[in-house]
Amino acid sequence: MSCSVTIRNLSVCADENLLFSGVNLNVSHKEKIAIIGANGSGKTTLLETIAGLRNASGGVIELFHEPMLNLDSFKKYRGEIGYLFQDSDNQFIYPKVLEDVAFSLLSRGVDKDEAVEKSREILEHFGIWHLKDKIVFHLSGGEKKLVALAGVLISKPKILLLDEPTTALDFKMQTRLTQILKSLDISQIIVSHDKEFVRNVADKIYYLNENGLSEDRAGIL
Numbered sequence: 060m061s062c063s064v065t066i067r068n069l070s071v072c073a074d075e076n077l078l079f080s081g082v083n084l085n086v087s088h089k090e091k092i093a094i095i096g097a098n099g100s101g102k103t104t105l106l107e108t109i110a111g112l113r114n115a116s117g118g119v120i121e122l123f124h125e126p127m128l129n130l131d132s133f134k135k136y137r138g139e140i141g142y143l144f145q146d147s148d149n150q151f152i153y154p155k156v157l158e159d160v161a162f163s164l165l166s167r168g169v170d171k172d173e174a175v176e177k178s179r180e181i182l183e184h185f186g187i188w189h190l191k192d193k194i195v196f197h198l199s200g201g202e203k204k205l206v207a208l209a210g211v212l213i214s215k216p217k218i219l220l221l222d223e224p225t226t227a228l229d230f231k232m233q234t235r236l237t238q239i240l241k242s243l244d245i246s247q248i249i250v251s252h253d254k255e256f257v258r259n260v261a262d263k264i265y266y267l268n269e270n271g272l273s274e275d276r277a278g279i280l
């Protein structure tokens with residue numbers, strides 16, 4: 060089976076302290092997996108390392124079967140990886156919703172009318188077209204999350220990394236997000252404390268601690 064992300068014996072330090080070691084993971088083409096674990100166990104750090112935003116201390120990350128030998132190697136796949144940050148405010152580049160969602164297409168040279176049309180499509184699909192002229196920083200936490208996700212998905216990444224996607228979402232928004240993620244036929248790595256949500260979305264759930272990832276095969280976590 061074709062794997063989008065393969066991790067072998069990964070270890071990562073923060074401030075020279077070993078956070079975790081022995082992390083092994085295969086995320087196949089279109090597979091959805093979730094990572095849970097205690098506060099401070101390194102879930103966000105692991106996602107950042109997979110995205111090439113920080114250095115590993117040891118081990119190998121392969122994207123699309125190609126080993127990422129240094130942070131420069133990740134550049135080739137930057138357009139294939141979508142990253143939804145834990146704090147949506149870190150995601151926004153433009154002050155207005157429509158401009159922000161269109162940004163990644165415009166930055167790739169897509170013509171303005173086409174970028175606006177694609178933005179309209181995704182905002183309508185998410186049920187938030189009415190927010191198009193709002194200032195992103197004035198939105199509710201849940202609205203911000205959906206706008207940020209629209210901005211990530213508009214460029215059609217092949218791998219989606221999501222850090223605590225349900226934070227600030229009420230039940231209705233969470234249901235909407237669950238439907239959106241389940242309908243996406245791309246590889247997803249979801250970091251979350253929300254076990255019910257990940258059971259609904261993910262094919263596999265892993266628990267992270269300092270000794271690596273263990274899969275919750277029995278469904279007891």
Ligand SMILES: Nc1ncnc2c1ncn2[C@@H]1O[C@H](COP(=O)(O)OP(=O)(O)OP(=O)(O)O)[C@@H](O)[C@H]1O
Binds near residue numbers: 074097103105
């Ligand atoms: N750039 C950094 N410099 C120093 N320490 C860091 C850095 N990034 C993360 N850490 C530390 O590494 C540890 C793991 O942080 P991380 O955010 O990855 O954990 P987490 O499992 O995502 O936590 P939470 O569930 O609370 O979001 C924390 O103790 C954090 O303070």
